[in-house]
Amino acid sequence: MTAAPESAPRSDTGAHTSGTAGYAHRMRILTRLETARELDPVSDKLQEAVTAVVRPRRLRDLLHGTWLGHPLHPVLVELPVGAFVCAAVLDLLPGRRRAATSLVALGVAAAGPSAVAGWTDWSEMTRDRRRVGLVHAAANLVAVGLYTGSLVARLRGRDGRALGFAGLSVAGLGAFLGGHLAYAQGAGANQAAPEIARLPADWTVVGSVASLPEGKTAVRTVGDVPVLFYRHGDQVSALVERCGHETGPLGDGEVVGAGPDACVVCPWHGSTFRLADGAVVHGPAASAQPVLPCRVRDGKVEVRQP
Secondary structure (H helix, E strand, O other): OOOOOOOOOOOOHHHHHHHHHHHHHHHHHHHHHHOOHHHHHHHHHHHHHHHHHOOOHHHHHHHHOOOOOOOOHHHHOHHHHHHHHHHHHHHOOOOOHHHHHHHHHHHHHHHHHHHHHHHHHHOOOOHHHHHHHHHHHHHHHHHHHHHHHHHHHHHOOOOOHHHHHHHHHHHHHHHHHHHHHHHHOOOOOOOOHHHHHHOOOOOEEEEEHHHOOEOOEEEEEEOOEEEEEEEEOOEEEEEEOEOOOOOOEHHHOEEEOOHHHOEEEOOOOOOEEEOOOOOEEEOOOOOOOOEEOEEEEOOEEEEOOO
């Protein structure tokens, strides 16, 4: 009789199956959240409220991060998250109570500006993104509430660590939903950037200069990508035609200004881009519209990938 081996070869099949099932379960939950239309009445009312409160255009541009070149909210959120995580670490060490309390206070104070920027971005999102964003914001609100309770307890000489750890756990859920919103749903990303890879790598003729109207935009398809052209005298500029904010048709947008300072306004949400270089002038877009290399040779306009 052959003796059984002292230890059988280890198999990861069970762990892999468990991990796959967990992933599938999470995706089902997220899909149900994205399609939860019952959240829309609340979402629509909150959107109206945020739009009414954050009405001045300069304030909206500031909060969207138009001046920064990408959304401001992810930058601001680093401060409260960093403060809360560091406070949790110090709470596990002896003699660090005062330092931990200071970090909790910093995190609670910094959460406000981050939330205002986040709500401003949220108010310009599509409904499926707003559904996820609503739960993301609710989780963060609960987390800040728990941390506020922790801070009050600490300042009164009581042990607020349990509330702090609970706040960190709920904040983790909020961060998970924020990551899904940004990376899976593309909220805050430049929606026009992927179009660049679909353009021809070599110079491609799109038509004659004479076929482009002076001082107006014109849309031509290059490969299978709509491209927005603008001619000012002998100068021709070319931008990806779909708005980087929510893929609105810039070709249907109004041209404001003239000459090198002329801009196109997205007809969907009002994002404004300078036609000469794609620079974002007004949000909700926070990053420039992708610009294509463009040249005129023998009266023909040519473009290619950057």
